[in-house]
Amino acid sequence: MDSIIEGFKKAFILIFNLNTELLGIIFLSLKVSGSALLVSAVIGIPLSAILGLKKFPAKGFVISLMNTFMGLPPVVVGLFVYILLSRSGPLGFMGLLYTPSAMVIAQTILALPIVVSLCHSAIVGVDPIIKQASMTLGATPFQTTITIIKEARYGIMSGVIAAFGRVMAEVGAILIVGGNIAGYTRVVTTTIALETDKGNFELALALGIILLTISLLINVVLHFIQKKGMVK
Amino acid sequence: MFKGGITKFRGIFLLMILSCVFFPSASSAETRIRCASTTSTQNSGLFDYILPIFEKKAGIKVDVVAVGTGAAIEIGKRGDADVVFVHAKEQELKAVQEGYFVNRHDVMYNDFVIIGPANDPLKIKAIKSATEAFKKIAESNYPFVSRGDKSGTHTKELSIWKKLVIEPEGHKWYLEVGQGMEKTQRIANEKRAYTLTDRGTWLATKDKDRLEMIIVLEGDPILFNQYGVMAVNPQKHKHVKYKEAMEFINWLISKEGQHTIASFKDKDRNQLFIPNAK
Numbered sequence: 001m002d003s004i005i006e007g008f009k010k011a012f013i014l015i016f017n018l019n020t021e022l023l024g025i026i027f028l029s030l031k032v033s034g035s036a037l038l039v040s041a042v043i044g045i046p047l048s049a050i051l052g053l054k055k056f057p058a059k060g061f062v063i064s065l066m067n068t069f070m071g072l073p074p075v076v077v078g079l080f081v082y083i084l085l086s087r088s089g090p091l092g093f094m095g096l097l098y099t100p101s102a103m104v105i106a107q108t109i110l111a112l113p114i115v116v117s118l119c120h121s122a123i124v125g126v127d128p129i130i131k132q133a134s135m136t137l138g139a140t141p142f143q144t145t146i147t148i149i150k151e152a153r154y155g156i157m158s159g160v161i162a163a164f165g166r167v168m169a170e171v172g173a174i175l176i177v178g179g180n181i182a183g184y185t186r187v188v189t190t191t192i193a194l195e196t197d198k199g200n201f202e203l204a205l206a207l208g209i210i211l212l213t214i215s216l217l218i219n220v221v222l223h224f225i226q227k228k229g230m231v232k
Numbered sequence: 233m234f235k236g237g238i239t240k241f242r243g244i245f246l247l248m249i250l251s252c253v254f255f256p257s258a259s260s261a262e263t264r265i266r267c268a269s270t271t272s273t274q275n276s277g278l279f280d281y282i283l284p285i286f287e288k289k290a291g292i293k294v295d296v297v298a299v300g301t302g303a304a305i306e307i308g309k310r311g312d313a314d315v316v317f318v319h320a321k322e323q324e325l326k327a328v329q330e331g332y333f334v335n336r337h338d339v340m341y342n343d344f345v346i347i348g349p350a351n352d353p354l355k356i357k358a359i360k361s362a363t364e365a366f367k368k369i370a371e372s373n374y375p376f377v378s379r380g381d382k383s384g385t386h387t388k389e390l391s392i393w394k395k396l397v398i399e400p401e402g403h404k405w406y407l408e409v410g411q412g413m414e415k416t417q418r419i420a421n422e423k424r425a426y427t428l429t430d431r432g433t434w435l436a437t438k439d440k441d442r443l444e445m446i447i448v449l450e451g452d453p454i455l456f457n458q459y460g461v462m463a464v465n466p467q468k469h470k471h472v473k474y475k476e477a478m479e480f481i482n483w484l485i486s487k488e489g490q491h492t493i494a495s496f497k498d499k500d501r502n503q504l505f506i507p508n509a510k
Binding site: 086087088089092095097098179180181182184197198200 | 266271275295296297298309310311312412414415437440469471
C-alpha cells in the first residue's frame with residue numbers, strides 16, 4: 001500500500017519538476033503512437049469503406065480476419081517486425097531496426113485491425129436511406145462513399161480512439177523492435193517496464209499515472225470534438 | 233448540416249498530424265554505434281556511469297540494447313548491433329570461432345553467488361563448493377529459481393547442473409522463470425527459494441527490493457563471472473560501424489577505460505566490477 005501512495009506522490013513531484021529527459025520520453029510516446037494512428041487511419045478508413053460498401057468474394061473472411069487481428073499479441077507482432085527489419089531479414093537493407101520508425105510500423109500493425117473493424121461496423125450501421133438519397137440526388141459512387149463516411153464519423157472516431165488506447169498502452173512490440181535505447185527509442189511504457197525490472201516500483205507507478213493522465217486528456221479532447229460533430 | 237461535420241473531421245486529422253512531428257533521423261552528424269549487452273550491466277548502472285565518459289572523449293554515442301546474453305549474441309550474429317558486451321565466455325568464443333565476431337577481449341569480472349532465505353533452511357552456508365550446494369538443493373527437493381532465459385547467469389547455472397549429471401528441468405522444485413536477474417531474485421524471495429545471482433545485481437538491489445535473503449555461498453572459483461566485449465565481424469555484415477566499435481572496445485580495455493570501470497561504485501560505495509583486461 002505504501003508503494004501506491006509513494007507512487008502518487010512521486011507522480012506529482014515528477015509532473016511539477018518535468019525534466020527534459022522525461023519530457024523527451026513522453027513526446028516520443030506521443031510521436032510514435034500518433035504516427036501509427038495516423039497511418040492506420042489513412043489506410044484503415046478507406047479500407048473499411050471498401051469492406052462495408054463493396055461486394056467482393058471472400059469479404060466475410062477478410063472481416064473475420066480483421067476481427068481476429070484485433071487481438072494480435074503485441075509480442076508476436078514485435079517479433080515478426082523484428083525478423084522483417086533485422087539486418088539478416090528481407091528488409092534489413094533499410095536499417096530501420098531499433099529506430100522510432102520500426103516502432104511506428106509495429107504499432108500500425110496493431111492499430112490497423114481495430115480501426116478497420118470498428119470503422120467497418122460504423123459504416124455498415126449507416127442508414128441505407130443515406131446511400132439511396134445521395135444516389136438519387138445524382139452523386140457519383142465516390143461522393144456517395146464520402147457521404148456515408150461522414151455520416152459514420154461518430155463510430156469512426158470511436159474506432160480511432162480505441163486504437164489510440166491500444167497503442168499508447170502497448171509495450172511488448174516496441175520493446176522488441178525499438179530496443180528501449182535511452183534518449184532514442186525509450187518511451188513511457190518501456191521506461192515503466194525497465195524501472196519495474198530495476199525495482200523502482202514507485203517511479204514506475206508514477207510514470208504509469210502520468211501516462212494515464214495524458215491518455216485521459218487526449219480522450220477528453222477527442223470526445224469533445226466527437227460530441228460537437230454529433231450535436232449538429 | 234454536413235459542413236460543420238467536415239471541418240470537425242478535418243480537425244481530428246490535423247490534431248493527429250500535429251502529434252507526429254518529424255523524427256530525429258539516425259544518420260545525423262553524430263556517430264552512433266549500437267551495443268547489445270545484458271540486463272546486469274544496464275541495471276547495475278555501469279553504462280550510465282562509463283558511457284558518458286567515453287562519448288565525451290570519442291564523440292561516439294553508444295546506444296545500448298539490454299537483453300539476455302543469449303539474445304545479445306543473437307542480435308550481434310544477425311548484424312543488428314555493432315558491438316556485443318556480454319558474460320558467457322564459452323558462448324562468445326564459439327561465436328567468434330563461427331566467424332560472427334572479431335577481436336574479443338576480457339574486460340572485467342564479478343562473481344556469482346548463491347543466495348537463499350535469511351534462515352538458510354538447508355544450511356548451505358556450511359558448504360564451500362557450489363556444486364555440492366546444488367546437489368543438496370536437488371536432493372532435498374528444495375525450491376530453486378532459475379533464470380531459464382539462456383542468459384550468462386543461466387548458462388553458468390546449467391553448467392553446474394551438468395557437472396552433477398542432474399537434469400533439473402521439469403522437477404517441481406525447479407522454477408524456471410524466464411526473467412531478468414532482479415525479477416528472478418524477487419521471485420526467489422517471494423518463494424523462499426535459493427537462486428544463483430551475480431554479485432553486482434545482488435549488491436545493487438537487495439536493499440531496494442527489501443530482499444529477505446542472504447548470500448549462502450561465495451568464493452568458489454567455479455562462480456567466476458567474466459565479461460567480454462567483441463566487435464561484429466565486418467566481413468559478415470558490411471554495414472556495421474567496425475571502426476567506431478573498435479574505438480569503443482579499445483577504450484574499454486585501455487588504462488583509462490579500466491580505471492573508469494574500477495571507479496564505478498554503487499550507492500553504498502561497493503565496487504561492482506573488477507577490471508581484468510589483458
